[in-house]
Structures are given as C-alpha cells and as structure tokens.
Amino acid sequence: MENFYRLVDHDQDFHNRRCIWVNGPVIVGAGPSGLATAACLREQGVPYVVLEKADCIASLWQKRTYDRLKLHLPKQFCQLPNLPFPKDFPEYPSKKQFIEYLESYARRFEISPKFNECVQTARYDETSGLWRVKTVSTIGSSRTEIEYICRWLVVATGENAECVTPDIEGLAEFGGEVIHACDYKSGEKYKGKKVLVVGCGNSGMELSLDLCNYNADPSIVVRSSVHVLPREILGKSTFELAVLMMAWLPIWLVDKLLLFLAWLALGNIEKFGLKRPSMGPMQLKSTHGKTPVLDVGALAKIRSGDIKVVPGIKRFAKGQVELENGEKLDIDSVVLATGYRSNVPYWLQETDFFSKNGFPKATFPNGWKGNTGLFAVGFTRRGLSGASSDAMRIAQDIGNVWKDETKQKKQRTTACHRRCISQF
Numbered sequence: 439m440e441n442f443y444r445l446v447d448h449d450q451d452f453h454n455r456r457c458i459w460v461n462g463p464v465i466v467g468a469g470p471s472g473l474a475t476a477a478c479l480r481e482q483g484v485p486y487v488v489l490e491k492a493d494c495i496a497s498l499w500q501k502r503t504y505d506r507l508k509l510h511l512p513k514q515f516c517q518l519p520n521l522p523f524p525k526d527f528p529e530y531p532s533k534k535q536f537i538e539y540l541e542s543y544a545r546r547f548e549i550s551p552k553f554n555e556c557v558q559t560a561r562y563d564e565t566s567g568l569w570r571v572k573t574v575s576t577i578g579s580s581r582t583e584i585e586y587i588c589r590w591l592v593v594a595t596g597e598n599a600e601c602v603t604p605d606i607e608g609l610a611e612f613g614g615e616v617i618h619a620c621d622y623k624s625g626e627k628y629k630g631k632k633v634l635v636v637g638c639g640n641s642g643m644e645l646s647l648d649l650c651n652y653n654a655d656p657s658i659v660v661r662s663s664v665h666v667l668p669r670e671i672l673g674k675s676t677f678e679l680a681v682l683m684m685a686w687l688p689i690w691l692v693d694k695l696l697l698f699l700a701w702l703a704l705g706n707i708e709k710f711g712l713k714r715p716s717m718g719p720m721q722l723k724s725t726h727g728k729t730p731v732l733d734v735g736a737l738a739k740i741r742s743g744d745i746k747v748v749p750g751i752k753r754f755a756k757g758q759v760e761l762e763n764g765e766k767l768d769i770d771s772v773v774l775a776t777g778y779r780s781n782v783p784y785w786l787q788e789t790d791f792f793s794k795n796g797f798p799k800a801t802f803p804n805g806w807k808g809n810t811g812l813f814a815v816g817f818t819r820r821g822l823s824g825a826s827s828d829a830m831r832i833a834q835d836i837g838n839v840w841k842d843e844t845k846q847k848k849q850r851t852t853a854c855h856r857r858c859i860s861q862f
Contacts, residue, residue, distance in 0.1 A: 468495045475833060555573040556575075569588050630655070632770050
C-alpha cells in the first residue's frame with residue numbers, strides 16, 4: 439500500500455494531469471477551517487493538498503460580506519491555532535483586518551491552496567480503501583477534469599457555503615432590485631429608498647443599521663422569535679461572560695442570568711415586535727445552532743422608528759409587499775438576509791457521517807471524525823473557536839497514524855539495511 443502513495447510536489451503544475459495521488463489528506467475548502475487544518479497538519483509533519491473553488495482564500499469573507507462587518511466576538515475567541523491576532527488589532531477586528539490576518543496565517547504556515555478547483559464528487563472506494571475526489575479546474579478559458587486519490591478526506595467547506603434564497607410568492611413580479619445579503623456591500627446606493635430586509639439575524643439587523651446610516655428607509659421582516667442581546671454588558675463581552683458562567687453553572691441558569699442582564703441593558707424588546715423564543719439563547723444555540731443577535735446599534739434605530747419592524751410576508755406584487763397582517767408597503771428594493779447552508783450533500787457521496795442538511799450526524803464534540811478516513815471541520819455551530827478545536831483534533835489524529843507508519847517504515851528500512859551489510 440505504501441508504494442501506492444507518493445507525495446505531491448506543491449510546485450508542480452497539475453492542470454494538465456488527470457489523476458494525482460496524494461500522500462496525505464485532501465482538504466476541501468480554503469476558508470478559516472481549511473487553513474487551520476492545513477497549519478496543524480504542517481506542525482505534525484503531514485503533507486496535504488487544499489482544494490478551493492474560488493480564486494482566493496476565505497472567499498466568503500473576501501467576496502460575500504458587507505463593508506461594515508466586524509467580528510461579533512472578541513478576537514481571542516476567533517484566532518486560529520498557533521497564531522494570535524496582532525496586539526494592535528482592536529477587540530473586534532474589521533473585515534479588512536480579519537482578511538489580513540488570514541492571509542498572514544497562510545503565509546506563516548506556507549499554505550498554498552489549489553485555487554479554481556471545484557469539487558464535483560468525492561466518494562470512498564471500498565476496493566482500494568481510498569477516497570476519489572473529482573474536480574473541475576478552470577484557468578481562463580481552459581477547463582480540466584482532475585481526480586485526486588487520497589487516504590484521508592477533510593471536509594472544510596463550512597456551514598455557510600451556499601446562499602439560502604426563499605421561494606416567496608410574487609417575488610418574480612416585484613420588479614425592483616432583489617439581492618441576497620452576500621451581494622450587499624453598503625447602503626450608499628440606497629439613499630432615500632425604501633428597502634425591505636428579509637431576515638432578523640445578525641446580518642439582517644446590521645444591514646438595516648447600515649441602511650439607516652446612509653439615510654435609507656429600511657423595514658425588517660421579523661417572522662419568528664429572536665433573542666437580541668447587547669454585544670457587551672458592563673464593558674464585558676456578552677459571549678465571554680456566557681462562556682465564563684457556563685464553566686460553573688448549568689446552561690438553563692446561564693440563560694436566565696443573560697436574559698435578566700439583557701433586560702436591564704435593553705429593556706422590554708417585545709413591545710417593538712421582537713418576541714423572544716421560549717428556549718434560552720445559549721440553549722437554542724447549543725441544540726439548534728441558532729445564534730442570538732448581538733446588538734451593535736440596530737435596536738436604538740428600531741426604538742426611534744428609523745428601522746420599522748414588520749411581520750412575515752404574505753406575497754409580493756409590483757413595487758410592493760403584502761404582509762401577513764394584511765398591511766401593504768410600497769418598497770423599492772429587497773435584501774434577503776436569509777442565511778446560508780452547507781453544500782456538502784451536493785458533492786460528497788456519503789450517508790453515514792453527514793446528514794441530509796450537510797452537517798455531521800454526531801453532535802459536538804464528536805462531529806469531527808467519521809469512518810474510512812473522513813473528517814469534518816467547521817461544522818460545530820461554534821464559530822471559529824469550534825473550527826480551531828476540530829482542526830487540532832484532526833491533525834493530531836492523522837499525525838499519530840502518519841508518525842507511526844513512518845516510524846515502522848524506517849525500522850523496516852534499517853532492518854533491511856542491516857541484513858544487507860551482514861550478507862556482505
């Protein structure tokens with residue numbers, strides 16, 4: 439079996455080759471999860487190949503985020519393994535600063551992904567005991583199909599690989615601009631326009647705030663219940679405070695304390711149309727992966743009436759929307775802050791480890807390792823800290839096997855060498 443593998447030469451041009459043997463894992467995705475795994479594997483001395491369908495690392499951050507975006511959590515909860523953020527970065531780094539950090543991370547650990555390679559299928563070959571990963575590589579107008587064959591496959595495409603666009607009655611007849619939040623950059627071009635923001639998560643709230651800051655007239659659709667927490671309580675990160683409390687208290691009590699502190703800081707938000715779920719914020723995050731909104735100023739605009747909270751949508755018509763309560767609003771544009779989903783079911787031919795929604799079936803902390811050399815990183819619903827934890831576990835697991843087999847190979851080589859000397 440050892441002769442079947444050979445190390446990939448990272449400086450070689452693969453684009454005219456149809457089949458490549460990888461002596462180590464193939465990592466699908468060059469976002470923070472993939473970069474963290476590659477860096478940890480390098481520390482273990484394990485070779486790897488990173489495949490990325492875009493033309494850059496962290497394409498979600500570089501190409502599908504709005505300009506005003508900052509990390510919602512303090513930087514110490516968002517750094518990747520073995521490289522902290524620069525000391526001069528603020529507690530909540532900006533989008534630009536985070537991209538700079540990721541690029542410096544890739545340079546520091548000499549990570550060179552194979553860009554513009556879109557994985558079409560990945561399946562485990564029972565006969566050979568290997569993974570077969572088929573990609574389409576594009577450079578300019580040329581298109582090449584490549585198959586990577588490897589012993590380990592690391593799925594690092596993450597929770598937010600693909601936009602979710604809801605099917606709403608009449609949207610095609612609306613006539614105005616309709617974009618997903620991934621295409622929104624700033625509210626500059628919406629000055630004086632009536633904009634309907636569909637979705638009340640962190641993105642929906644922050645886009646509504648940004649539209650206000652550019653003198654647009656936004657309305658935000660709040661169809662279901664939502665937890666809104668202040669980003670900081672008494673100068674301390676709310677998330678950090680929750681983590682500290684959960685180390686000592688049961689989650690139900692942490693939720694009660696958080697909601698009490700949120701009520702002191704924000705008051706009763708239900709009178710503005712923001713109904714809280716019956717389940718507490720941390721419990722909801724843990725069991726359903728639904729992140730609470732960390733308020734950075736949108737709530738003040740809702741109180742003042744600059745952002746209007748409206749109920750669910752019944753249907754769209756030409757230039758307007760009809761709401762579930764029968765009210766009709768004239769609007770110019772629609773921004774769909776309706777989230778993202780995993781794209782794993784579209785290319786990974788495997789049903790034991792991943793469920794139909796593209797997430798591992800096993801819950802945290804057991805969702806990082808499957809059978810047959812399959813691993814997942816960045817699917818814990820615990821942000822960058824969860825991805826970093828996964829990456830370290832995966833690298834340690836593969837590294838242990840790698841070192842053991844390398845040691846055995848050296849021992850066999852040494853024994854063979856000794857026999858040859860004795861015969862001589």
